[in-house]
Amino acid sequence: MAGTAPWTVEQVAALAPSPAQFAAADGVADPRRWTGLGDDDGALWGRYVGGQAEPYDVAVDVAVAKQRDGEPGWRCSCPSRKTPCKHVLGLMLLWVRQGVPAVARGVMPATVQHWVERGRAGAGPSPDAVPPSSPTSDQPTEPVGNRDAAADGPEPSRAPGPLPEPPDRDERDERVARMRAGLLELSRWLEDRMRTGLSDPALARLQTWEGLAARLVDAQVGALANRVRRISGLVGAGPDWHDALLAEMGILHLLARAGRHIPELPADLGDGVATAIGWQVRHATVLAGVPDTDVWDVAGRSDRREDRIEVRRTWLRGRGSGRWAMVLSFAAYQQSLDTSLPVGSVVDADLHRFPGSGLRALVGARRDDAVMPHRVDVSSVCGVTDAAIAVGMAVIGEPWTEHVPVLMRAALTNDAGRWVLADGDGALPCVADDRTVAAVLAATGGGPTPMTVEWTPPGFVPLAVHLHDRSLDVGPRAAADFVGVA
Amino acid sequence: MTESSDTLTQDSSVPNVDEERADHSDWGRVVTTALLGTDRRDPPRPADGPIRELLGDLTLVLGDDTADTRLLDHVAALTLARRAAARPLPAVDRLAPPPPDDRALCPPAAVAMWRRLVDEWPVLEDEWLALARSHRVAPPGDLLVDLLDRHRRDDLRTTAVAAVAGPLVDWLAEHVPSVAGHVSRVTPPTERAMPVAAPDHEPLPDLPIPDDLRPLLVADSSTFAGSLAAGIEAGAFDSTHRRLLTHLIARCQTAVLDETSGALGRLAEVNALAASLADLVNCRRELLGSFER
Numbered sequence: 048m049a050g051t052a053p054w055t056v057e058q059v060a061a062l063a064p065s066p067a068q069f070a071a072a073d074g075v076a077d078p079r080r081w082t083g084l085g086d087d088d089g090a091l092w093g094r095y096v097g098g099q100a101e102p103y104d105v106a107v108d109v110a111v112a113k114q115r116d117g118e119p120g121w122r123c124s125c126p127s128r129k130t131p132c133k134h135v136l137g138l139m140l141l142w143v144r145q146g147v148p149a150v151a152r153g154v155m156p157a158t159v160q161h162w163v164e165r166g167r168a169g170a171g172p173s174p175d176a177v178p179p180s181s182p183t184s185d186q187p188t189e190p191v192g193n194r195d196a197a198a199d200g201p202e203p204s205r206a207p208g209p210l211p212e213p214p215d216r217d218e219r220d221e222r223v224a225r226m227r228a229g230l231l232e233l234s235r236w237l238e239d240r241m242r243t244g245l246s247d248p249a250l251a252r253l254q255t256w257e258g259l260a261a262r263l264v265d266a267q268v269g270a271l272a273n274r275v276r277r278i279s280g281l282v283g284a285g286p287d288w289h290d291a292l293l294a295e296m297g298i299l300h301l302l303a304r305a306g307r308h309i310p311e312l313p314a315d316l317g318d319g320v321a322t323a324i325g326w327q328v329r330h331a332t333v334l335a336g337v338p339d340t341d342v343w344d345v346a347g348r349s350d351r352r353e354d355r356i357e358v359r360r361t362w363l364r365g366r367g368s369g370r371w372a373m374v375l376s377f378a379a380y381q382q383s384l385d386t387s388l389p390v391g392s393v394v395d396a397d398l399h400r401f402p403g404s405g406l407r408a409l410v411g412a413r414r415d416d417a418v419m420p421h422r423v424d425v426s427s428v429c430g431v432t433d434a435a436i437a438v439g440m441a442v443i444g445e446p447w448t449e450h451v452p453v454l455m456r457a458a459l460t461n462d463a464g465r466w467v468l469a470d471g472d473g474a475l476p477c478v479a480d481d482r483t484v485a486a487v488l489a490a491t492g493g494g495p496t497p498m499t500v501e502w503t504p505p506g507f508v509p510l511a512v513h514l515h516d517r518s519l520d521v522g523p524r525a526a527a528d529f530v531g532v533a
Numbered sequence: 534m535t536e537s538s539d540t541l542t543q544d545s546s547v548p549n550v551d552e553e554r555a556d557h558s559d560w561g562r563v564v565t566t567a568l569l570g571t572d573r574r575d576p577p578r579p580a581d582g583p584i585r586e587l588l589g590d591l592t593l594v595l596g597d598d599t600a601d602t603r604l605l606d607h608v609a610a611l612t613l614a615r616r617a618a619a620r621p622l623p624a625v626d627r628l629a630p631p632p633p634d635d636r637a638l639c640p641p642a643a644v645a646m647w648r649r650l651v652d653e654w655p656v657l658e659d660e661w662l663a664l665a666r667s668h669r670v671a672p673p674g675d676l677l678v679d680l681l682d683r684h685r686r687d688d689l690r691t692t693a694v695a696a697v698a699g700p701l702v703d704w705l706a707e708h709v710p711s712v713a714g715h716v717s718r719v720t721p722p723t724e725r726a727m728p729v730a731a732p733d734h735e736p737l738p739d740l741p742i743p744d745d746l747r748p749l750l751v752a753d754s755s756t757f758a759g760s761l762a763a764g765i766e767a768g769a770f771d772s773t774h775r776r777l778l779t780h781l782i783a784r785c786q787t788a789v790l791d792e793t794s795g796a797l798g799r800l801a802e803v804n805a806l807a808a809s810l811a812d813l814v815n816c817r818r819e820l821l822g823s824f825e826r
Contacts, residue, residue, distance in 0.1 A: 242570055298609065435620060438617075461625075467622065471624055484709055485708075490674025492701075493631070521674065
């Protein structure tokens, strides 16, 4: 490490694209899994021998970080699309923990030396010397892909060439600390509620909830703050409001706890937790990931007001894969929601999924415009029992999920004053508003019909009815006086 | 917790989706404790089964030794079990079907056209309803509900909607009175019978049109288009006449639309009124075509 300022574990963590990725790297930073390790004045290399058939060659140039606002160069021969990958982070962790031996000059492998020299030559002067209008400072905020065309060979590399926006490490460290503090505060708050009981009159006061939500916003766990605000609406909302409220508090408890243990969770689960508590992932990062390519049926849509924002969920289903994806659109007062994916259309497009096992995705390249009218492919429609199983599996995968799409054949009918979606095997509670119920009844005449429905904790909401020649969009719709175009 | 969830789905003690009818003994005790608060009641001991094992593991691993935390753990585990392992309710009989209706559904283009009219040219809505009757087509369910809602406070148009909806609307009113119940109050039963094909050129409700413009309603193409274009060019028609001219175009003979579109289109680049009226003319032409299959 001679000549290079010492790094900390926290600095390495700040480079990780997600907390789960850092947790995975911790497992990789095991000296028994590495061969040929070396450190030549901040140029690190090694060969990672994991469970795969071929070892991965990993190199990191920490010395170049000084010229790049603190971001080192790296490359790894693994196929991971995450950048930096866990092997790069693992090598850095090993180095931070004094596990990479310093070697004499000339020992560095030639391929690494060549890569390091090119990277250092292309790194340019220190940031202090870069004029504001220089090309380096005008680089896009995110790399378009994680494969650098200027690198040697096909392996992912970050050494030479243009750099993405340098992360503000201090800010990221500070943010992680704030999030942890926010999660801890949420846990304490929930424990207080259990101690004083749900009959505590404080629960009926808006300030009780708003104060917590505001503190969670300050802690940069905005998704949890939104959840808290939604939950507050349950207080006194019906005769069984204690049941519903308590269940949601249980989920909050789960998230508050899981959020403090992200590094210990499996990668996908950790990413999912991070997203659920409000860890922001830049769209450019998502779009740089491997696309999920298919012909997508636009199978359903639902609009819901969440706090002061209208949220549109558009559900897509791959014709080839049968996989679901969800595209979100947001609109504040008098703003417009996305109307580019009308229900009943079909699009040939690349979707880019967010980290974790959730369904959220961004639409990337589209190979044609949405085609409609069109009928959603209902060849794999399921019945009531399988719909319940599908929802169960989705909840097991993401216990905090609040929306699960299902393509099912059922009849909307009434059971002692409440609506249910039924077939010969059973029935599922339907919690749609009167407009949606009327639209489904008018479309189906009360007969069994393929539908896209959305599970929510209180019950199922029909979103689309698939007739023989078209699909009807019957999902909850944003109020026209709130959004510009709904 | 995820690994244990698979076993939870096999647990026959897990309650139904139907929360009111399900066995809530474990959940019910948890809710009662949460209502009272752990200051006044100790958390219940989990019933034997996978949830108890799971909570035991949590205590071992995470050291959850306070009553509040143990209660929250219990709540979270039961909530997940209730959601992930919910079983359907018993099967329920279907509703009695509505009276049969042999009509085809409105073509998708006509449905899209109605939505456009609502946003851009509501003056053409009456003609849309008349065309739906003359083509003897039924509005699809989503559109019917929107039609009923839009004209809820307009008895005349509610009657027109009922005539398009046919006998389905009474059946709908029976099941969802908040959406369709008003129709039977304002519409005579004869209007809610099975629709028959209406004449092609059913008279449309009158719109305010000044007497001096009324002759244009029966004028031939060149007279109608020429008068309109000349009036705009000469400044005889300006933006203050927009509403009247809109009514005129909404009720003129369909045969004059093509030539009028051309005449107004030529002025559209230099005159905003002409551009707007040209859009209305074109919209009406598309409306007429939207019911063709």
